[in-house]
Amino acid sequence: MNATASALDTGDTAWMLVSTAMVLFMIPGLALFYGGLARSKNMLGTMMHSFITMGVITLQWMVIGYSLAFSDGGNGLVGGIDLAFLRGIGPESLHGSIPAFLWIAFQGAFACITPALISGAIAERIRFGPYIVFILLWSTLVYDPVCHWVWHPNGFLAQAGAIDFAGGLVVHLTSGIAGLAACIILGKRHGLERGIMPHNMVHVVLGAGILWFGWFGFNAGSAVGSNGTAALAFLNTFVGPAAGICTWLLIEKAHLGKSSALGGATGAIAGLAAVTPAAGSVLPFAAMALAAVTAGVCYVFVAKKQSMGYDDALDAFGVHGIAGIVGPLAIGVIASQGVNSLLFHGSDTALGGMDQLLAQVKALAAVGGYSMVVTGILVITIEKTIGFRVGKDVEEQGLDLSLHGEKAYNH
Amino acid sequence: MNATASALDTGDTAWMLVSTAMVLFMIPGLALFYGGLARSKNMLGTMMHSFITMGVITLQWMVIGYSLAFSDGGNGLVGGIDLAFLRGIGPESLHGSIPAFLWIAFQGAFACITPALISGAIAERIRFGPYIVFILLWSTLVYDPVCHWVWHPNGFLAQAGAIDFAGGLVVHLTSGIAGLAACIILGKRHGLERGIMPHNMVHVVLGAGILWFGWFGFNAGSAVGSNGTAALAFLNTFVGPAAGICTWLLIEKAHLGKSSALGGATGAIAGLAAVTPAAGSVLPFAAMALAAVTAGVCYVFVAKKQSMGYDDALDAFGVHGIAGIVGPLAIGVIASQGVNSLLFHGSDTALGGMDQLLAQVKALAAVGGYSMVVTGILVITIEKTIGFRVGKDVEEQGLDLSLHGEKAYNH
Amino acid sequence: MNATASALDTGDTAWMLVSTAMVLFMIPGLALFYGGLARSKNMLGTMMHSFITMGVITLQWMVIGYSLAFSDGGNGLVGGIDLAFLRGIGPESLHGSIPAFLWIAFQGAFACITPALISGAIAERIRFGPYIVFILLWSTLVYDPVCHWVWHPNGFLAQAGAIDFAGGLVVHLTSGIAGLAACIILGKRHGLERGIMPHNMVHVVLGAGILWFGWFGFNAGSAVGSNGTAALAFLNTFVGPAAGICTWLLIEKAHLGKSSALGGATGAIAGLAAVTPAAGSVLPFAAMALAAVTAGVCYVFVAKKQSMGYDDALDAFGVHGIAGIVGPLAIGVIASQGVNSLLFHGSDTALGGMDQLLAQVKALAAVGGYSMVVTGILVITIEKTIGFRVGKDVEEQGLDLSLHGEKAYNH
Amino acid sequence: MKKIEAIIRPFKLDDVRNALGDKIHGMSVMEMKGFGRQRGHSEVYRGAEYKIDFVPKIRLEIICKDEEAENLIAIICESARTGKIGDGKIFLSDVQDIIRIRTGERGEAVI
Amino acid sequence: MKKIEAIIRPFKLDDVRNALGDKIHGMSVMEMKGFGRQRGHSEVYRGAEYKIDFVPKIRLEIICKDEEAENLIAIICESARTGKIGDGKIFLSDVQDIIRIRTGERGEAVI
Amino acid sequence: MKKIEAIIRPFKLDDVRNALGDKIHGMSVMEMKGFGRQRGHSEVYRGAEYKIDFVPKIRLEIICKDEEAENLIAIICESARTGKIGDGKIFLSDVQDIIRIRTGERGEAVI
Ligand SMILES: Nc1ncnc2c1ncn2[C@@H]1O[C@H](COP(=O)(O)OP(=O)(O)O)[C@@H](O)[C@H]1O
């Protein structure tokens, strides 16, 4: 990275140490959240889809991923391979006011959680080995380049002025769209028409709680320092989901007459995903409005998905994909309204105004389209060669026993 | 706030960012703790009682709560409305050495968890909508003013010299007393006489673990900085509950012949609540003694509650209320003994001695009495108008299915 | 302590506050991890084995443990008793750039978790009271002195140049060996020959996630500051377990044809334990290699334990003991290879080279042998006097009901 | 000897148990789900409503002497009744023999 | 009256329920584990493989009139069949009486 | 054909299963709670003690040929016995028919 800094700041470093740990803690949180939504026979398989990213994507990141995303040695589309194996980086290297190793870890945590999000769309019906192949390729071909486009100063979308504070485009849009593509290609789960219900809502609510906790590190850590922007991002990560919860529960009450715990949890996640790209860029009441709108749009997509004919099992697209579209777009809208003093907090860019909206739309199209196409090719190729989807027998017996030789519960 | 500070300190800010996240993480912890103590048919409803505060109280705090509690524009009884919608506060505003937005978030987390504590007293038998109405009114009419009394420099109890480091009065006493009032008014659960047992002790123990973890942020974060007072509060939050655990288990062993996991967890929570008001004001061995005494008193109240005729379902009063009385009182006793060098660590006040004890008693009476009266009026009004308590059918079927349309477990 | 520091650093203090809380949070994580591996009838008893350390060991640490481990008033074998009851230490005392009270808390957290690790070896068959007696004596006679040997500058192993960054020797070796000795003496569980399976793998995976999260505080906190060494330790704690996961799953797949969730979790823990002694001393790719090798060795021990005739119920020796041997040894090997620039990051010692390997071997022998002997004497004495192991009836009914008067689950 | 199998509402178990008092010397209890005339409930899941036919029930099994059956049935009916659809049913059938594992005793004496 | 007790594969419950449609007015469902000719599965636990004989099954209990039994059995057989070992079994036995708790009614009318 | 229903202590299941060996070709197992002469246990809850009547038990169901029943009963008695109150009971009753879902076969051949 080309950030220059004269010296390590212990306060900034302290916050980044913690926020990195918090982001990584989101992965067991996600495993619990997704697992609870699945059926008990698929609990462990579903948890493994998240958990394994901390194994294989971590290694990929150390070997090549970080370099592809953040080395200066590439062009606007992808980084070079000069930092493969972290060549030349040592414990004394700095990134801004924090150790370079810490920056690598922080970004590595993002690289791990993003493919895990995809797994929600194709849960309860995929093979484990091919899934690992898929996420390794996807991280290398989709995540790392998109990360470079948006977050490396040389990236073509960064150059175009796109704002994505903590990963609306890089994390939620890429994974949400990938989930949509993958679940369309791989088809529906057997028995879906009769309704498949979450097997353990306690896991879901606790998982959402852990995700929210970790998300403070995710969003406020994206300030890469312990400062006013971090505090702004923090407050937005607190009040945005609050608005998401209230919105979801009100719609649900109006629509179905009841407010559910899953509704509250989903509204919170939708709100969290919504404020992510904007966390350090908009003021709190704008973040609340953004989260409320996003939660509303997510509600519609999630409720209508049955009739749309694809089986986004745990709503990776319905929540993360939608929020990854609405969030970045809303920033453009807000920035274009000239209401900066009330809603918008500065920007890393000189654009603002209508240009900002165009930059956001362009980024959405580029990132969404790219993720869709590459994911489609990957999933089709894996399915045709080694086989991605499990057989009907395995699906009926459940992934846990069939693929992992375990049962989640042995009362 | 009238705190003046020249500059942001990255270390203080780092610690406050984390401690705010930790306090918020207590809410899923509390949801798990309370939920596990309830019956399985009420698991989600009970979790929602905690979880929903992060939705609605957060919004209330942003709109008006923070202003009522912390604006300088009021008097000794309540803040003004000049900071409603955080008017005039921006990402660059500071509170002492940390961003003002961070201070607002930290205090907002306290505002969320306090009403959640109340719900334990009236668990398993209340309607969801009226509960939301109740906590919104309660926060506005009880929490925000009391917070102002004790923690705003202009507050009449702060002026009187009352010590409440991290919320023995503001958090535990207000909510514990409110729980007592509410559960007396709403009456007992059906079937209580036959014994109602916790449905999942693993949730209870894990919830207690999460609460303890978050409590380090709660107490040591109340130093509003990364310094010696924070370290003192931290150590007290470590050793106090330890004494609480040992005390509870010993009493239980002597009384019933067995030491239970629930006893350990309850002793820890009693110890945590006990050291809260004193965390930054007493030395570690005083904190341990304080926690031990409190745990003992709580044991008696919890064990005797059956015969006292009210149904404080999950012991909101028996633990938090009692600790909220014993803790603040004990500070006065310690301060009045002239044993400062061994037990007492400084003070924000010039009082000390017997005056301190009087100040504490006065604060206890004011806060406890106020919370009791206002809560009583609120609960009776809600029960008579829209109805607070569920019907017998709903109680028998359980809140989860009846009110939220969900089951916690679907094996 | 003889560390000298002119002033408190808020950044260092912030990181140490958090990392101490994170280490303590490992204890509920361990309770969940171990508990899930046990049978449901022993869930709470198993959780209590971990949880109770936060009660009794905390008190022991305050009264005498800290002094025995860290006072300057002793010799090379043990500290003095001059710091008993923390005499002379106040909120203003510093340890390096952090408050002394914080240092005491951080080390106290280590003192709590270490005996909890032992309990895994003897799970599902011990009495609660005698277990408390055991851990109190063990902490006083084994943990505190060994801590002094290795981590106090005067300790004879510290003097000999042994490297143990975050506790491979002090934590994992002592407890792993103690577990082995204790489980051999106390004998096998009834019914082991028919296979005893984990009762709740979700608890195991979540517990592993919490442990990993906390381990960032454990390892990176051992830098006692917010700096480059902390970042190095952090990154190693991220990538080491990743290598552990991949290694375990690959071996399992090759050996048994399936990769299990428990395998992933165990590989992560093995990797974490492996990098612990080396976290601040080796570069990331060395940490990965170290973790991979350790995970492989652990796999063999865990898989073969049945045939070796002892019942290390939850693999306290098989994972922590083995990692506590391989990790410290590997540091010596790496340091002795003259590959410092690629693998090794500085050292607190002037040794290096082959001398370092000898110092490590000496430390291993001293610590392992001492823990083995003292633990053996303690366990035999307790078993012969008050009785350590439960009767067959209690074992059959389960610890929860028999000893604690509770059931974990009440559906 | 007779086997009385009663399907009742879960929250009525304690009442039934108390009403039977010492008229029985043992019984066995299982959790199950039933469907019948009682409408099930609807569950809400991410914007959609699902109709669940099965409701949780408790199944009691009591083995008794022939002459005790009528009385026990009457007690169960009374104590398990709420009067609303879904109170449950009792099935009566014959048992040929009964053996106490502990002693090997057989027949009515074992009850 | 007859009691039909059917042991089926868990994932076939919905099919059986749908196939029975309104030919029955109620049934009871329990989770259980069974062993039979169907090979159990093996579980992997820390480097070792364990053979688990018991497989999860669902047990249905339907009380019906004598003349309905054959038809219901046929429907269950058809809808629960996969053709692979482990599809399960149906046990048929006599029930002497049946009582509706809510009303106290007895006999076939209660079904 | 006969139905043998045995209520045993949970930790005896493996012993019983092993003792039955290949004398049976299948069985079904359910978790349940029972109360009988065996004293229940007491549970401790926040300073109070509660008496719990019901103890966890396992219920086996084996369908066998008439002539096999006595032998199987003897084996179960022996292998499930601890000699202490609470070992459980065995109920024997008639089964009228048995059907293999997979093939539609009926009668003793199916066992
Ligand atoms: N024909 C049947 N066979 C087996 N179980 C039945 C039958 N009919 C009803 N049940 C059981 O009895 C329960 C109550 O029956 P239901 O028709 O809902 O109410 P009620 O007994 O008041 O008429 C059902 O949930 C089911 O478990």
Ligand SMILES: Nc1ncnc2c1ncn2[C@@H]1O[C@H](COP(=O)(O)OP(=O)(O)O)[C@@H](O)[C@H]1O
């Ligand atoms: N003799 C028996 N007694 C009781 N239950 C049996 C018996 N035989 C089989 N079962 C039950 O039927 C299930 C299916 O039987 P199995 O022999 O595996 O397949 P299939 O019915 O296709 O021959 C078993 O899992 C068990 O629950």
Ligand SMILES: Nc1ncnc2c1ncn2[C@@H]1O[C@H](COP(=O)(O)OP(=O)(O)O)[C@@H](O)[C@H]1O
């Ligand atoms: N009359 C009965 N009807 C149904 N089940 C019974 C009956 N008596 C006992 N049982 C079952 O048998 C179990 C053991 O009986 P118990 O009287 O405690 O011991 P024992 O069989 O040694 O006399 C009980 O827990 C209960 O499940």
